Amino acid sequence: MRLPAAPRARLVLAGTAAIALLALVETAAALMAPLRAPTEADWAAAAAAVREGWKPGDLIVAAPAWADPILRVHLGDLIPPEVAGRMDDERFARVWEVSQRGGRSAAGRGGPGAEVRVDRAFGRLRVRLIDRPAPVVTYDFVARWNEAQLSRRGPDGTTLACPLAGGRMACPGPWPTVLERKVVEVDQRLRTALMTEPIPGGAVVIEFPQARLGRVLAIATGLHDTWARKAARGTVAARLTIGQRAVDLPETTDDSGWFETRVDTAAEDGQIVPVRLEITSAAPRERYFSFAAEARR
Numbered sequence: 001m002r003l004p005a006a007p008r009a010r011l012v013l014a015g016t017a018a019i020a021l022l023a024l025v026e027t028a029a030a031l032m033a034p035l036r037a038p039t040e041a042d043w044a045a046a047a048a049a050v051r052e053g054w055k056p057g058d059l060i061v062a063a064p065a066w067a068d069p070i071l072r073v074h075l076g077d078l079i080p081p082e083v084a085g086r087m088d089d090e091r092f093a094r095v096w097e098v099s100q101r102g103g104r105s106a107a108g109r110g111g112p113g114a115e116v117r118v119d120r121a122f123g124r125l126r127v128r129l130i131d132r133p134a135p136v137v138t139y140d141f142v143a144r145w146n147e148a149q150l151s152r153r154g155p156d157g158t159t160l161a162c163p164l165a166g167g168r169m170a171c172p173g174p175w176p177t178v179l180e181r182k183v184v185e186v187d188q189r190l191r192t193a194l195m196t197e198p199i200p201g202g203a204v205v206i207e208f209p210q211a212r213l214g215r216v217l218a219i220a221t222g223l224h225d226t227w228a229r230k231a232a233r234g235t236v237a238a239r240l241t242i243g244q245r246a247v248d249l250p251e252t253t254d255d256s257g258w259f260e261t262r263v264d265t266a267a268e269d270g271q272i273v274p275v276r277l278e279i280t281s282a283a284p285r286e287r288y289f290s291f292a293a294e295a296r297r
Contacts (some may be wrong), residue, residue: 038100042123047074049120049127050096054078059092063103071098085183085192087220087292088260093134099126135296138214142292145181145194148208152177155201175199179206184290186222187257193290195224198236198281207276213268214297217242220260221252224288229254234283241276243268252289269297
C-alpha cells in the first residue's frame with residue numbers, strides 16, 4: 001500500500017534528519033578524540049613512575065588493549081619476549097596497569113586478596129600497581145620443551161621416535177613431523193608456544209616423562225597463522241594424559257582462538273608424573289597446532 005504524499009515526505013525528512021544527526025555526532029567525536037588522547041608528556045611521566053617501582057618479574061599491561069603498541073614504545077625494554085608471549089596473566093603477582101579513558105585490563109582487576117599499591121594520574125593516563133596472590137609454576141612445558149619426547153604413530157600403528165636435531169625435534173618422511181618452540185600468532189596475538197603439525201591417518205605424540213605437577217595443570221591451545229586459518233578448514237583433536245588419567249581437550253578450530261583448559265591435579269601435587277599429548281586431525285593440511293602449558297601450585 002502506497003503512503004500518501006504528505007506522510008511519505010515526513011518519513012523522508014525524518015530519515016534525512018537522522019542521517020544529518022549521525023554525521024554531526026561522528027564529526028564531534030572525531031574532533032574531540034585528540035583532546036581526550038594522552039600526550040607525549042603524559043606517557044613520559046607514566047613510564048617514569050612505572051620504571052621507578054618496577055621489579056624483575058612484574059607484568060606491565062595497557063588498558064584498553066589497543067594501546068599496547070604505544071605502551072611498548074615507552075616501556076618495551078621492561079617487557080621481555082617471554083613475558084610478551086606469555087600463555088596468560090595468572091603467574092604474575094605484581095601487575096602494572098597503564099590505562100586511559102577508564103579502561104581496565106583483566107590482569108588489573110586483581111581478584112580475591114589483591115591490593116592496589118599505586119594509583120596515580122598522569123594527565124590522561126592512570127598508573128596502578130596491583131599486588132595479588134599468584135601461583136608458583138612447578139613445571140613450564142614451553143621453557144623445558146627439550147625434555148619432551150616426540151614420536152609419530154602411523155596409520156598402520158607403527159611408532160617412530162623423532163630425535164632432537166638442533167633447535168627442534170623432527171622425523172623425516174613424506175609428511176615430516178616437527179616439534180619446535182617458537183613465536184606463533186594465534187587469534188591476532190603473538191605467543192611463545194610449542195608448535196607441531198598433525199599427520200594424515202596417524203597421530204603426533206608429545207610426552208614429558210618427568211613433569212613435576214602442582215595443584216592445577218593449565219594448557220592453552222590454538223592454530224598458528226592467520227593465512228593458514230583462512231586457507232584450510234580442518235579441525236584438530238588433542239588428548240591429554242596425566243599419568244594414567246586421560247582428558248580430551250576441546251576441539252581446536254579456526255575460530256577457537258587461544259583456548260585455555262585447566263585440569264585439577266591436586267591428587268598429584270608435588271609428584272613427578274609423565275604428561276602426554278596426542279594430536280590428530282582428519283584434515284591436517286596447514287593445521288599448525290600450537291600449545292603452551294604450566295603446572296601450577
